[in-house]
Amino acid sequence: MTYNHLTISELSFIQNFWSQGVKAYIVAKNLKPSAETIYRLDAGNSISEYYENYRANKSRSGRKPIVLPNDELEYIKKKISLGWTPDTIIGRNEKHISCSMRTLYRIFKRSNVLDVTSLPMKGKRHPNGYVERRGKAGRLGRALLERHQDYPNYHNEFGHLEADTIQGKNHRGAVMTLVERKSKAVIILNTRYKTDKTIFEKLDALLSVAPKGLFKSSTFDNGKEFSKWKDISNKH
Numbered sequence: 605m606t607y608n609h610l611t612i613s614e615l616s617f618i619q620n621f622w623s624q625g626v627k628a629y630i631v632a633k634n635l636k637p638s639a640e641t642i643y644r645l646d647a648g649n650s651i652s653e654y655y656e657n658y659r660a661n662k663s664r665s666g667r668k669p670i671v672l673p674n675d676e677l678e679y680i681k682k683k684i685s686l687g688w689t690p691d692t693i694i695g696r697n698e699k700h701i702s703c704s705m706r707t708l709y710r711i712f713k714r715s716n717v718l719d720v721t722s723l724p725m726k727g728k729r730h731p732n733g734y735v736e737r738r739g740k741a742g743r744l745g746r747a748l749l750e751r752h753q754d755y756p757n758y759h760n761e762f763g764h765l766e767a768d769t770i771q772g773k774n775h776r777g778a779v780m781t782l783v784e785r786k787s788k789a790v791i792i793l794n795t796r797y798k799t800d801k802t803i804f805e806k807l808d809a810l811l812s813v814a815p816k817g818l819f820k821s822s823t824f825d826n827g828k829e830f831s832k833w834k835d836i837s838n839k840h
Contacts, residue, residue, distance in 0.1 A: 670703050670711065677717060680708070684722050745833050751821060762786045763820040767807075769829055771798050780806060782822070804832040811840040 621630075672680075679699050683692070690712070694705040701708065712720040752758055764785045771778045778798040782791040793806040811819065824830035 669714075670707060672702055672711070672717075676701055680718065684718075689724060745824060745826075745830075748823075751823070755820060758785075758821075760786070761820070763818060765791075765819055765822040767822050767824050767830070769795070769798050769803070769827065778802075782810075784819075798829050800829050800831045803829045804835060807836055808839065811836070 676699070680690075680693060680701070690705050690708040694701060694708060703711065712718045712723060755761070755764070758764060762784065765782045766785060767780060767782050769778055769780050775798075778795050780793045780795050780803060782793070783789070784791075791810070793810065795802040795806050807822075822833075822836075824833055
């Protein structure tokens with residue numbers, strides 16, 4: 605529920621009605637706020653007194669700033685120095701932090717305790733609802749629902765890979781990572797280039813020498829470099 609506070613012009617409008625002896629419920633019909641609000645204003649205070657009281661009450665309202673304990677601050681500083689981000693610190697949950705990830709970003713920006721310039725991109729994050737479209741080719745593969753239908757024991761059995769690519773600084777060099785979901789084992793393939801051709805060649809070479817049936821599925825994102833997923837699926 606939202607509430608719009610009365611403006612100075614509206615308060616002046618109400619005061620003019622008072623001087624004419626107009627009833628509060630009639631004023632409410634003209635200004636659209638609740639009649640209760642108008643009755644509270646009609647209690648004898650002047651407009652200036654009401655506005656000063658409103659400002660004083662407003663300054664005391666709202667959530668008080670969160671102050672993190674010293675042990676949590678030291679832990680955060682240590683992890684940031686190792687290259688972690690607030691997303692990683694909160695997401696991995698290796699130590700309890702007394703705030704959410706978004707609040708932690710705000711603490712970096714608004715306090716002098718944590719240095720926002722030590723964060724990647726100086727703490728700037730994409731707004732809510734942002735969709736990454738660079739290098740995307742729309743929906744390339746099958747729905748995740750189909751994966752669970754084909755592999756009912758997906759969460760408990762070995763052999764399901766999750767693939768991603770990492771590009772080097774200034775777009776020089778690239779590697780593909782394959783994480784086996786159950787064991788967390790990581791296979792890193794040096795593709796050199798982040799193209800669908802090199803990704804296909806490296807993944808094809810790996811699956812050609814792996815025992816048949818060792819790997820059951822591979823989950824890709826919708827990056828263009830994985831556009832040859834169907835060729836891999838058909839061949840292996």
